[in-house]
Amino acid sequence: MSIPASTYRIQFRNGMTFDRAAALVPYIKRLGISHLYASPIFTATRGSTHGYDVTDANEIDPAIGGRAGFDRLVETLKQAGLELIIDIVPNHMAASLENAWWRDVIEHGEQSRYARYFDIDWSRRLTLPFLGDTFEAVLENGEIAVKADPESGKPAFAYYDSFYPLSPQSWQGQEADVLALTDKAQIAALHDRQPWRLMSWRDAPRDLSYRRFFEITGLAGVRVEDPDVFAASHRLILELVHSGAVSGLRVDHVDGLADPKGYLEQLRQQAGPACYITVEKILGADEQLPADWPVSGTTGYEFIASLSDALVDGRQIAALRQAYDQAIGEPVDMRAELRAAKLLMADKNFEGEFTTLLMLANGMASASGATLPERDLRAALRELLVAFPVYRSYGTPAGMPQEGAALLQRVAETVRHDAPDLQPAALDFLLRILNGELAPQLAHDAATFRTRFQQLTGPLMAKSVEDTLFFRQHAALALNEVGAEPLPRAFSLARFHDEMQTRLERQPDGLSSTSTHDTKRGEDARARLYTLTEAPERWAENVARWQQMNRDAVVALSEGPAPEPAVEWMLYQALAGVWPASGAPDAEDLAATEPRFIGFVEKALREAKLRTNWADGDDAYEQAVLDYARRLLSPANAEFIADFNQALLPFIAAGLINSLSQTVIKLTAPGVPDIYQGSEALNFSLVDPDNRLEPDFAALQQMLEVTGDFAAPESWQSGQLKQQVIATLLPLRQQYPALFRHGDYLPLVVNGNEASHAVAFARADEEHALIVVVPRLAFARQRYSEGTAITLKEPLAQRRYRHLFTGEMCDLTDRLSLAALNSGAPLVLISA
Numbered sequence: 001m002s003i004p005a006s007t008y009r010i011q012f013r014n015g016m017t018f019d020r021a022a023a024l025v026p027y028i029k030r031l032g033i034s035h036l037y038a039s040p041i042f043t044a045t046r047g048s049t050h051g052y053d054v055t056d057a058n059e060i061d062p063a064i065g066g067r068a069g070f071d072r073l074v075e076t077l078k079q080a081g082l083e084l085i086i087d088i089v090p091n092h093m094a095a096s097l098e099n100a101w102w103r104d105v106i107e108h109g110e111q112s113r114y115a116r117y118f119d120i121d122w123s124r125r126l127t128l129p130f131l132g133d134t135f136e137a138v139l140e141n142g143e144i145a146v147k148a149d150p151e152s153g154k155p156a157f158a159y160y161d162s163f164y165p166l167s168p169q170s171w172q173g174q175e176a177d178v179l180a181l182t183d184k185a186q187i188a189a190l191h192d193r194q195p196w197r198l199m200s201w202r203d204a205p206r207d208l209s210y211r212r213f214f215e216i217t218g219l220a221g222v223r224v225e226d227p228d229v230f231a232a233s234h235r236l237i238l239e240l241v242h243s244g245a246v247s248g249l250r251v252d253h254v255d256g257l258a259d260p261k262g263y264l265e266q267l268r269q270q271a272g273p274a275c276y277i278t279v280e281k282i283l284g285a286d287e288q289l290p291a292d293w294p295v296s297g298t299t300g301y302e303f304i305a306s307l308s309d310a311l312v313d314g315r316q317i318a319a320l321r322q323a324y325d326q327a328i329g330e331p332v333d334m335r336a337e338l339r340a341a342k343l344l345m346a347d348k349n350f351e352g353e354f355t356t357l358l359m360l361a362n363g364m365a366s367a368s369g370a371t372l373p374e375r376d377l378r379a380a381l382r383e384l385l386v387a388f389p390v391y392r393s394y395g396t397p398a399g400m401p402q403e404g405a406a407l408l409q410r411v412a413e414t415v416r417h418d419a420p421d422l423q424p425a426a427l428d429f430l431l432r433i434l435n436g437e438l439a440p441q442l443a444h445d446a447a448t449f450r451t452r453f454q455q456l457t458g459p460l461m462a463k464s465v466e467d468t469l470f471f472r473q474h475a476a477l478a479l480n481e482v483g484a485e486p487l488p489r490a491f492s493l494a495r496f497h498d499e500m501q502t503r504l505e506r507q508p509d510g511l512s513s514t515s516t517h518d519t520k521r522g523e524d525a526r527a528r529l530y531t532l533t534e535a536p537e538r539w540a541e542n543v544a545r546w547q548q549m550n551r552d553a554v555v556a557l558s559e560g561p562a563p564e565p566a567v568e569w570m571l572y573q574a575l576a577g578v579w580p581a582s583g584a585p586d587a588e589d590l591a592a593t594e595p596r597f598i599g600f601v602e603k604a605l606r607e608a609k610l611r612t613n614w615a616d617g618d619d620a621y622e623q624a625v626l627d628y629a630r631r632l633l634s635p636a637n638a639e640f641i642a643d644f645n646q647a648l649l650p651f652i653a654a655g656l657i658n659s660l661s662q663t664v665i666k667l668t669a670p671g672v673p674d675i676y677q678g679s680e681a682l683n684f685s686l687v688d689p690d691n692r693l694e695p696d697f698a699a700l701q702q703m704l705e706v707t708g709d710f711a712a713p714e715s716w717q718s719g720q721l722k723q724q725v726i727a728t729l730l731p732l733r734q735q736y737p738a739l740f741r742h743g744d745y746l747p748l749v750v751n752g753n754e755a756s757h758a759v760a761f762a763r764a765d766e767e768h769a770l771i772v773v774v775p776r777l778a779f780a781r782q783r784y785s786e787g788t789a790i791t792l793k794e795p796l797a798q799r800r801y802r803h804l805f806t807g808e809m810c811d812l813t814d815r816l817s818l819a820a821l822n823s824g825a826p827l828v829l830i831s832a
Contacts, residue, residue, distance in 0.1 A: 001274050002083055002247040003296065003509050003741065005034040005733040006673045011517055011692050012039050012061075014049055018069035022076040027701045029080045031680060031723075032730025035248060035276075036077060037085045039517065041070065042236070045094050045218075049689060050517065051087075052252065053094040053219060055102075058236040074245045085248035085276065088237055090230075090263065091256035092213040093118075095220040097162060102220065107165040109195025117229050119211035119221035119258075121356075126196035129204035129217045131159065135191065139184055144198070146181045146190065155179055157191065157198065167194050202615060206351040213256065214459045215349055221455075225258040230266055241271045248276035250299060255281060255391045255458040258451045261293055262396070268294040278511055282462070282483050284390035288506050290403075297510015300674060301483030304514060304526075306499040307662050308479060310759050313533040313777055314491035317476065320533050321488065323540035324475035328566045337473060338486050341464040342386040344609065349463060353456045357381060360449045364442050365429060372426050380415075380426035387414045391458040397447035399436025408434055470520065471607040474570035477577065478529035481520050491533075493759065493776070497747035500761070504670035504745045512671030514662060515679045517692050522683030523676075524719075525577035527662055528655025532573070534779035535651075542647045543572050549640045553631045555624035559611060562624035567605070571629055574600060576648055578684050581717040583645055583652060587635045594633045600686035601629045654779035656716045657824075661759065661774035663722055664826045667729040668763060668772045670745055680726050681719030710805075710824040728804055729828065736830075739768045746796070748773075750818065752788030757781040758818055764795050771796060773818065773827040784818040792816060801829035 008028050010021055021036070028036060040051030043061040051061070060067045077084055097103050101114040109115065110122045120126060131138050138144050138159070146166075147158040155171045155178045156163035170193045171178040181187050191197065199207070204217045211221030223229050240246040249271065254260045260279075267277065277295045283302045289295075325331045346354050358378055365372040388411055393404035400408065412431055415422065432438055433446045434453065470480035503510070514523035521529075532539045547568055555562045563571065578597060580589050605612050605622055612618040631637050632644075659682065666673045676683070678695025681703065685691040700723070708715035708724045715721045733740045740763065748760035748771070757777045763770040773790070775782070797814045805825050809832060820827050 001296070002035075002276055003737075004083070004085070004248065004276065004672050005737060005740075006032060006667075006675065006730050007035045007037040007085060007511065008033040009037045009516070009674060009676045010039065011050070011677055011694070012041060012064045013044075013051055014692065014694060016064070016694055018065035018073040022073045024697055024701075025076050025080050025082060027697070027704065029082060030704060031675070031727050032732075032734065033082065033675065034734060035083045035085050037248075037250065037674065038087060040087045040089055040252075042089075045096050045098055049692065052089055052092075053096070054089050054092075055094045055096055055099040057089075057093070057233045060236070071245075083247040084245065085250055086237075086240070086246050087250045087252060088234075089252045090222065090224045090233065091253045092219040092221050093233075095210070095212075095218050097164070103165065106196055107167065109167060116226060117223060117232070119223050121209045124209055125194070127199055127204075127207065127209040128164065128196050129199050129201045129208065130162065131198050131200050134200050134203075135198045136188075138198075139187060139191075144187070146178055146187060148179060159198070164196070164198065166190070170194060204352070205349050206355070208352045211353075211455065213253070214463060221256065223258070224263055227266075230263070230270075234267075234270065238270050241275050247274070248278070251277065251279045251295075254279040256455060258455065259396055261290065261394060264293050264295055276509070282391050282458075285485050285489070287390050288502070289510075290394060291506075297507030297671070299516070300511040300513030300671065301481075301516075302499075303503070303512040303666070303671060304481055304519070305483050305485070306496055306503075307514070307665065308481075308484070308530070309491050309496035309499065310493060310665065311527065311530045311658050311662060311776055312476075312479070312491040316536055317491055317533045318488075320536035320539070321475045323536050324569060327540060327543060327569050328564075332473060332475070334473065334487050338465070338469055339386055341468040341472070342460060343382070344468065345460045345464045346382055346385050350456060350460055353452070353459075354381070354385070357449060357452055357456065360445055360452070361430060361433065364433060364438060364445050364449070367442060367445075368439060370425070370429060372423075372429055376423040376426035377430070379419075380422055380430050383415045383419045383422060384411060384427070384430060385457060385460055387411050387418065388457045388461065389414075391461050392454045393434075393457075395434060395436070395450045395454060397443075397450075400434060400450070405435055466520075467607050468609055471604050472566075472610060474566060474573060476529070476533060477521070477570065477573045478526045478532070481526065482516075482518055493756070494747075496759070497745075497761065500669050500745050501747075508670050508741055510671055511674045512666050512669065513674045513676070514666055515676040515683050515685070515691070516674075517676070517688065519691060520687050521574075521577055522685035522691060523662065523679055524581075524655070524659045524682045524722075525684045525686075527658035528651060528684075529573065529577050530658055531651045531654040531779045532576075534654070534777055543569055546572055546640060546644060549643065550628065550631060550637075553628045555627075557620060557624065559618075559621070562611075562621050563628050567625060568628075570604065571601065571625075571632065572644075574604075574686070575632055575644070576651065578686060579645070579648055579652070581652055581656060581682055581684070581719075582714075583649055583717075585641075585645070590633045590635060590641070594630060596686055596690050597633060598626055598629055600690060601626060603687060650779060654782075657775050657778040657782070660716075660722055660725060660826055661776060661778075663725055664729070664772060664774050664828060665759065667726065667733070668740070668770060668828065669761070673730070673733070675726065680723045682717075682722065716824075725805070725826070732804070732830065736768055736770075739763055739765050739770060743768070743770070748790045748792075750788065750790055752785065752818070754781055754784045754788040754818060757784070758788075758821065760790055762796055769796050769799060769801075769831040771801065771816065771827070771829040773816070773821065775821055775826070784821050786817055786819045788818040790816045790818070800832040802832050804828040804830060 042054050043056040043059040044051045045053045060070045104114050105112045144159045149156040149163040155166045213219035257263050281298045361377050395404050433449050438446050465486045606614045611621045708720035743763040743765040746762040750758050759776050760773045792814050800811050
């Protein structure tokens, strides 16, 4: 198998084409990258900015260069000695008229050859939730009519630029009459004869006949568990693998599939043993990737969570949370907040999916002769979903494996404790369904329930935590990240070391990410915001002063002030994360930052779903908060900007040290380092779409030509040192692959007064040894005394080493002083 030494993620589209990527190959090679890692390359909807809305899985998108451009990129990679990993999307496709399969389903309904390709409930008409209002209202307003489709010439329902094809049975032999229809009652009757019905997008959460991706009605679930569907949707993917053009696959949203393990086994069998496969899988606390999945690991979100243990001040994080409580005027009960967010998802955002499960359970209860009122089943189902602590279990039509049954038992115990008034019989019945313990004649319905339940827990978790709770609670924004735990926890260096040892044991070939196209903020913004945990009182004093300076920008609305104190805290922290590293931004810097910051604030307010949301926005509230946010970046607000900048300087300085520390850890710890485009320099991006913008590749290439100086502030502030560290360490992984892939991970104990201010570990195998020491908690300590040192034992002691950043040789006996960190450079030594 071609295990990458490292990967470099490129986002295609938005101007990035295969030929432009090919031109970057010499630069990527100079960084020490072994594998280019591409976002989805298959044909997607016109104007797609990300490629996950695939319309043709068997065509390489002409918008980014088509097959010819792809082949040129592959040839360029091969000539440079690099390989290619592509991102595939088996869970869903675009529910778009541009998708020939979906369009055929609309036209022919259940008789379409593709009717079973999509996860559609054919007990009723296919719902098309793409109207701005109900069908009746749209028809009455004259917004819909019967016209000839400009492309096919066939009769269709025309709604603005969309033409929904009519079932042939509803018009063949009377095409002229149908096209001449103007009577609204007759048009409505024609609509009633279709195998589909147009409806308002607002009704989708409670009335949808197909499985969607999360809350996105424009992405329809695919039944890839069906061998015919797998074959049809993977034809080109497998051709690219077998031809040698592609050596690795990244599987998007594996938890959305009906049977993740079964799919991965089929993919492995078809792709062959040499194909490197990773899965996008969010792991909960103490959760590990199933050991029997035939993959190399995950895409690395759990690695981000592990890094927080290394860089957060666990001794003071509680003080930061307390300062936040005081700032907003009340203590935050995160368990209650998490429950509220999950209930919102179950009751409203995923009401349709919940209702489907309830109907299935109710039907099985009646068929089995159980006397279970629907209200009791409803209550039990809600509590099961709310209590589920991870994305999903992995039951199959045959039942629940041992690990899944044990998980369900733990969840049931939680439910019984947290909801003592729940009817035990209802909960027990649901558990019997999930565990496959009902009578054989109910096995089919039970399997359907089990699959649908498991396909709901993941989206419910993601939308309630990542896209609701993390936009409501702002004590420490750096911790509001994909893969992070929603409840307060302890942070410790010992836990970090434990996680790295587990990583080496369980997925040494999984990706280690620090930024992705889905992270809530760039890795260097996160690294900077970690430093707030080192000075919580100082940060709180700053926020209080800034609130006072901008108090006249707060608008009094009937529902309360806008922004409210919690949102003010969020605004100042988010702005701190995106503030230029050089400090003292000029008017041009502020103008460039404003649209990115305002876009983030608008999204944050709507995702919180408290005083506004995407479906029902509160314009007055949003405008007031956005005006407040704009004021923070207005050159006219010079007193605040000067104060904010001056107060931020020590956090910026410590954050840059954190940035380099987390980079060095990623490059040397267990796992395959993944560099997200542009993150080889400083990445202060905000949530998407900001994090998907193309970096300045010309500037990055030019910067690599110059050697940075650890003693020069500008080398830190430009990201040059970070890029230089990457270009120095990544080639090492190709030179010593066994050391980094299988070498022991050895936590090193630091002794002395500054012991808590360093992360130290070693990698060692029978031939080589690597010692890594990087600063941590640098806000309070940026210099180390001679007395702070690491005691070395075998196999590290009594060896000669080369300093990776200076080239100097040194002989180590049994002691390594941390005074070497005072140059500002991390310390990485390789045995000679």
